[in-house]
Amino acid sequence: MSRISLVAGRIALSLPTIFGVIVISFLLTRALPGDPAAYFAGPTATPESIAEIRHSLGLDRSLPVQFLAYLQDLATGDLGRSISTGQSVLSDLLTRLPASLELTFLALLISLLVAIPAGILAATRPDGIVDQATRFLVTAGVSLPTFFTGLLLLFIFYFKLGWAPSPLGRLDILYLPPPQLTGFYLVDSLLAGDFETFRAALAQLALPAITLALFTMAPIARMTRAAMIAALGSEYIRTARAAGLSRRKVLFVYALRNALLPVVTTLGMVFSFALGANVLVEKVFAWPGIGSYAVDALISSDYAAVQGFVLTMALLFVTLNLLIDILYTLLDPRIAHES
Incomplete structure (x- = not known):
């Protein structure tokens, strides 16, 4: 089977998963405590005004009718309007998603740069x-x-040492955001040639990324160590050593390449965990990502915002799994032929 057919098959298999996520998120949001109409109307609202708002939001209709209307809106790319921000959910997510992805990608990069070499060295020198x-x-x-x-x-590097800037979002108030091209402040500031803003954005991003990286390093380092130990003890490695190949070639060309498959699988799971852990990190550092947006939406029973967040996360997971499948075929072409 060709790689294009493999990708098309994976996309087709992901469609029922996405539909299931849509159904479950719709039902779970309706089970949230609280009344979004009452929250939107305010504490001094009368029952009549709350009923009027509930009617305007379509919450007085039956669940099947609400679900069909929701599917029709999704088909047109309409995720609804957030009662918390007053903006469309799609625009809110597009505004906040780059902040979460930039934080997650930098944390994973730090994890890979530390965990994989540590796992390799730990495997070559056990105990x-x-x-x-x-x-x-x-x-x-x-x-x-x-x-x-x-x-x-924060206590060590901000309050005690004063090395880190105040945790007030993606940029200090003294700086303006760079021209938005990708939504990633580090990338956009470099593309604009604004190195001062780049340093300011990196300073704001350092502690949140290190916090998340410390959480994601553990499974990557553990899997790298275990996979390398298994690879170094295999028959083909002993054959390569007996053939007189250099230690570096045996370690990095033969052992590491075969050990990368389980590491890639772990990396996919770690990415999922990191997006979930983003919620706490974003709250601690006042980071304006989709994690903090989802928490605020849950508190206010903002159905549209919660559903949009869950659907966005599901699409990210499906896309990630698709990229992992493609990476598998690049690392081990036998997978494409066996499929």
């Missing part, structure tokens, strides 16, 4: 100093909650 340090990193990463790590880093 050594690097191996013990990697085990400590894994234990600390899975044990410490992200909000605790974030508050601890």
